[in-house]
Amino acid sequence: MSPSDLPSETSDDALDPNTLDDEDDWKDIEPEDFGTSFVSFGGTTKFSDLHDFLQDAKENHGVDLLGLKNRHGLETYGMIKLINYAREQVSRGFFRPDASPESFLEGDRYMKPFMDDDALLYSIDDILDVANQTAHRSANEPSNGKVSDEDVQELLRQSDQLREQLKYYRNAYQEAYLENLDLKERKGSEPKEHSTDHSHNREQPKRKDHDTHYFSSYDHSDIHETMLRDSVRTDAYRDFIYENKNLFAGKVVLDVGCGSGILSLFCARAGAAIVIAVDNSSIINKAREIVYVNGLGDTIQCLSGKIEELVLPVKQVDIIVSEWMGYCLMYEAMLDSVLWARDRYLAPDGLMVPSHATLKLSLLADDEEIADKVAYWSSVYGFDMSCMLARAHDEVEIRTVRPKAVPSRSEVVLQLPLHTIGKDELTFNGVDFVLEAERDIDQLHGFVIHFDIAFAVSRDHNIQEAKVIFSTGPSGRETHWQQALALINTSGDKVTSFKHGERVSGCLGLRKGDEKSRDLEVTINWRIGSSTADSEATYQQSWWMH
Numbered sequence: 001m002s003p004s005d006l007p008s009e010t011s012d013d014a015l016d017p018n019t020l021d022d023e024d025d026w027k028d029i030e031p032e033d034f035g036t037s038f039v040s041f042g043g044t045t046k047f048s049d050l051h052d053f054l055q056d057a058k059e060n061h062g063v064d065l066l067g068l069k070n071r072h073g074l075e076t077y078g079m080i081k082l083i084n085y086a087r088e089q090v091s092r093g094f095f096r097p098d099a100s101p102e103s104f105l106e107g108d109r110y111m112k113p114f115m116d117d118d119a120l121l122y123s124i125d126d127i128l129d130v131a132n133q134t135a136h137r138s139a140n141e142p143s144n145g146k147v148s149d150e151d152v153q154e155l156l157r158q159s160d161q162l163r164e165q166l167k168y169y170r171n172a173y174q175e176a177y178l179e180n181l182d183l184k185e186r187k188g189s190e191p192k193e194h195s196t197d198h199s200h201n202r203e204q205p206k207r208k209d210h211d212t213h214y215f216s217s218y219d220h221s222d223i224h225e226t227m228l229r230d231s232v233r234t235d236a237y238r239d240f241i242y243e244n245k246n247l248f249a250g251k252v253v254l255d256v257g258c259g260s261g262i263l264s265l266f267c268a269r270a271g272a273a274i275v276i277a278v279d280n281s282s283i284i285n286k287a288r289e290i291v292y293v294n295g296l297g298d299t300i301q302c303l304s305g306k307i308e309e310l311v312l313p314v315k316q317v318d319i320i321v322s323e324w325m326g327y328c329l330m331y332e333a334m335l336d337s338v339l340w341a342r343d344r345y346l347a348p349d350g351l352m353v354p355s356h357a358t359l360k361l362s363l364l365a366d367d368e369e370i371a372d373k374v375a376y377w378s379s380v381y382g383f384d385m386s387c388m389l390a391r392a393h394d395e396v397e398i399r400t401v402r403p404k405a406v407p408s409r410s411e412v413v414l415q416l417p418l419h420t421i422g423k424d425e426l427t428f429n430g431v432d433f434v435l436e437a438e439r440d441i442d443q444l445h446g447f448v449i450h451f452d453i454a455f456a457v458s459r460d461h462n463i464q465e466a467k468v469i470f471s472t473g474p475s476g477r478e479t480h481w482q483q484a485l486a487l488i489n490t491s492g493d494k495v496t497s498f499k500h501g502e503r504v505s506g507c508l509g510l511r512k513g514d515e516k517s518r519d520l521e522v523t524i525n526w527r528i529g530s531s532t533a534d535s536e537a538t539y540q541q542s543w544w545m546h
Contacts, residue, residue, distance in 0.1 A: 036048065036050075036119050036122075036123065037119055038050060038053040038119050038120055038123070039115065039118070039119070039120075040053065040056050040057070040060070040061070041056075041057050041060075041061040041063055041086060041087060041090040042060065042061060042090065043091070050123060050126055050127070050130070051130070053120070054066060054127075054130070057086075061086075061090050061096075062096025062097070063086045063090065063096075063097070063099075065079075065082065065083070065086075065127060065131075066127070066130060066131045068082060068099050069082075069127070069128070069131040070131055072101050072105075075128070076124050076125075076128070077111070078105060079124050079127060079128065080110070080111060080121060080124060081104045081105055081110035081111060082099070082104055082110075083114075083118070083120055083121060084104075084110040084111070084112065084113060084114040084121075085097070085099075085103065085104035085110045085114075086099070087114040087115055087118075088110075088114050088298070091114075092273075092274060093274075093313065093314055094301065094313040094314075096313070097301075097313070098301055098302070098303075100288075103288075103292075103297065106292055109297075109298075226480050227259065227323070227480060228260065228262060229480075230479050230480040232470050232472075232476070232477050232478075232479045233323065233470065233479055233480070234262065236453065236455065236468050236469075236470040237262075237263055237266060237321070237323065237353075237455075238266050239468055240353065240354075240455040240467060240468040241263075241266040241267060241270045241321075241353075242266065242269075242270060243467070243468075244270075244457055244467070245270045245271055247319070247351065247457060248267055248270040248271055248272045248319065249270070249271035249272070250271065250272070250273045251272050251273060251318035251319055252272070252273060252274045252275075252276070252314055252316075252317045252318050252319075253267045253272045253274070253275045253276070253317060253318065253319045253320075253321060254275075254276050254278070254312070254317040254319070254320045254321070254341060254345060254346075255267070255275060255276065255277045255278065255320075255321050255322065256278055256307055256320060256321075256322040256324070256337060256338050256341050257278070257279055257322055257323065257324060257334055257337070257338075258277035258278060258279045258284070258287055258302070259279060259281075259283055259287065259323070260283060260286060260287055260290060261277055261286075261287035261288075261290050261291055261300070261302070263321050263322075263323065264277040264287070264291070264300050264302075264321075265290070265291070265294060265296060265300070267319070267321060268296045268299040268300050269296075272299060272319075273299070274299065274301070274314065275299055275300040275301070276300075276301050276303060276312055276313070276314070276317070277291075277300055277301070277302045277303065278302075278303045278304075278305070278307050278310060279302075279304065280304065280305055280306045280307075284302050284303075284304045285304075287302050288302040301313070306337070307337050307340065307341045308337060308340055312345060314345075315345075316345050316346065316347045316350070317345050317346060317347065317350065318347055318350050318351070319350060319351045319352075319353060320338065320341055320342055320345070320346055320350065320351075320352055320353065321353040322334075322338045322353075324337075324338045325357065325451065325453065325481065326481075326520075327396070327398050327481060327482075327484050327545060328359075328396060328449050328451075328484040328510070328520060328522065328545060329357060329359050329449075329451040330359075330426060330510055330512075330520055331519075331520045331545050335416075335426060336423055336426065338418075339418075339421070339422070339423050340423070342418075342419075349459070350459070351457075351458070351459055352418040352419050352459070353455060354418065354453045354454060354455045355417070355418055355419065355454060355455055355456040355459070355461070355463075355466065356415065356416065356417055356418060356453070356454040356456065356462075356463040356466060357415075357416040357418065357451055357452070357453055357454070358412055358414070358415050358416070358451060358452040358453075358454070358463065359412070359413050359414040359415075359416070359449070359451050360410040360411060360412055360413065360449070360450050360451060360452065360473065361410065361411055361413045361433050361435065361447055361448070361449055361508060362406050362408050362409065362410040362411065362435060362447070362448045362450075362473075362474075363406065363407050363408040363435050363437065363441070363444060363447060363448070363504060364401065364405060364406065364444070364445045364446040364447055364448045364485060364487075365405060365406075365407045365441045365442070365443065365444055365445055366401070366402070366405035366445055367442070367443065367445075368405075369402075369405065370445050370487075373389070373392070374386075374389065377389050392487055393487055393488065393489040393541070393543075394543060394544065395543055395544050395545065395546070396449075396484050396485065396486055396520075396522055396543045396544065396545045397484070397485040397487060398481075398482050398483070398484055398485070399482055399483070399485065400474075400478055400482045400483065401448055401474040401482075401483045401485065402474065403474050403475050405474070406448060406474050406475075407437050407438055407439050407441050408435045408436055408437055408438055408504075409435070409436070409438065410448075410450070410473055410474075410475075411433055411434065411435055413431045413432075413433045413508050414428075414431050414508075415463070417462075417463075419459045426510075426512075427510060427511050427512055428509060428510060429507075429509045429511075429523075430507035430508070430509050430525065431507055431508050431509070432505070432506070432507050433505065433506060433507065433508060434503055434504075434505045435503065435504045435505075436501065436502070436503045436504075437498055437499065437500055437501065437502050437503070437504070438500065439500050440498075440499050440500050441496075441497055441498055441499075442497050443490065443496045443497055444488065444496040444497070444498070444504070445487060445488065445490075445496075446485055446486050446487040446488045447485075447486045447488075447524060448474060448483050448484070448485060448486075449483065449484040449485075449486065449522070450471070450472045450473045450474070450481070450483045450484065451471075451472055451481075452469060452470070452471045452472070452473070453469065453470055453471075454466035454468070454469045455467055455468040455469070484522075484545075486522055486524060486541070486543045487543075488539070488541055489541060498528055502528060503528075504526050504527070504528060505526065505527060506524060506525045506526030506527060506538075507524070507525050508522070508523070508524055509521075509522070509523040509524070509525075510522060510523075511523070519544060519545060519546050520544070520545040521542055521543070521544055521545075522542065522543045522544075522545070523540065523541070523542045523543075524540070524541060524542075525538060525539070525540045526538070526539055526540075527539065
């Protein structure tokens with residue numbers, strides 16, 4: 001309460017001690033509001049006692065000022081920045097805001113008071129005294145069998161760190177063990193005839209943590225540089241976001257698998273109120289640094305972890321943006337996580353960016369490339385290595401295909417409306433296709449798989465109404481996805497030549513691996529001709545992506 005708030009009838013005479021008759025009169029003219037009043041981080045409660053304020057901040061807003069002071073070794077200026085940062089974050093709806101030092105210590109932005117006449121900023125010395133006293137008691141007082149709440153929280157924090165370290169070392173040991181085991185088997189150090197008597201008693205090693213390997217593959221800068229340099233990909237996201245700033249202005253955006261954070265940066269520049277960037281690889285540390293270097297730390301919050309295991313600081317988001325596409329569209333199964341986030345956090349009228357994906361298939365007849373491949377392995381520096389071709393028909397090959405090597409149009413085999421498609425629809429046994437040859441083919445070498453991505457401004461729009469579309473097909477500009485080739489095994493009695501106008505019909509299936517769910521199995525059944533006559537030969541082949 002300011003002096004202007006005092007009742008007008010209170011005069012200087014009324015405050016003269018000589019005019020006061022008894023003790024009750026003193027009580028009447030001592031307003032309690034003259035004391036220090038600490039406004040809670042939520043802005044709804046006032047505390048006259050600093051300890052009560054600190055307890056409320058910790059329990060109700062997830063801001064442990066004493067713990068953060070001791071953990072980061074903060075002094076006066078650091079505490080000022082922390083308080084202003086915490087007030088800002090809590091006002092935007094973040095419970096337990098990110099309090100890593102780089103989130104608030106860099107620069108002078110948080111030296112400016114977030115709240116006018118913030119009594120807390122005038123009590124920094126008192127907070128430091130309380131924190132130092134707490135630390136001193138913990139270090140010097142003999143234990144009386146009781147453990148304070150602060151001690152419990154610190155122990156829990158240390159326990160979490162140790163648990164994560166243990167998980168890391170366990171995975172590292174497991175990977176090293178399996179690699180060593182595989183090396184021994186390939187060297188023949190444990191001959192089969194000597195191991196059969198006891199191998200059934202030996203405990204088999206646990207399989208490699210496939211998710212750990214997947215996420216760690218995105219730890220390094222080179223893969224992110226490759227994606228950022230893919231102007232077809234990056235420009236499409238930028239153009240859609242910047243050309244539709246009205247969709248992003250003032251909205252809460254979730255970026256799933258943010259990587260270097262480029263999509264989050266686009267959204268923040270487009271006017272988003274809050275952007276939550278999530279990634280489970282260590283690249284999130286670089287993303288956080290990039291965010292603050294570019295002055296967008298007040299908009300973008302970077303969270304480390306799997307989206308399925310994190311609790312976001314908001315109940316729902318207005319937009320989900322993600323670059324989830326893998327080779328063959330579905331490889332690495334990242335779309336599963338995006339759909340989980342959609343079902344958990346996206347508002348009923350929210351927008352998916354991109355909004356649609358389309359899987360396409362075409363024929364491959366590339367005499368020059370296949371001949372070159374066969375010729376190369378037949379004589380490598382004068383040595384026959386043709387056995388290296390054995391797996392060419394077992395695994396999907398990723399490379400750029402020349403348009404002239406595609407003797408048919410690319411046909412749509414699967415459409416994915418990302419606002420409505422379910423996770424169970426991402427695996428399928430057979431989607432029909434019919435591909436017509438646009439020229440005579442001496443030999444069919446396989447099939448080309450690629451995809452198109454579309455960005456619509458409304459969840460109610462179909463793919464034809466999309467504002468931005470890009471393709472990874474052979475006839476478009478090259479992307480880092482290139483194309484996926486399923487080369488057929490031409491041995492045996494397969495019919496691999498046909499005339500202009502003849503059709504290849506069949507069905508395409510995609511299935512995730514049983515043990516390694518991020519692997520992808522591609523299966524194609526096909527025949528020459530579009531009828532189902534029994535006399536026509538039908539072929540089937542499967543390829544893996546590991």
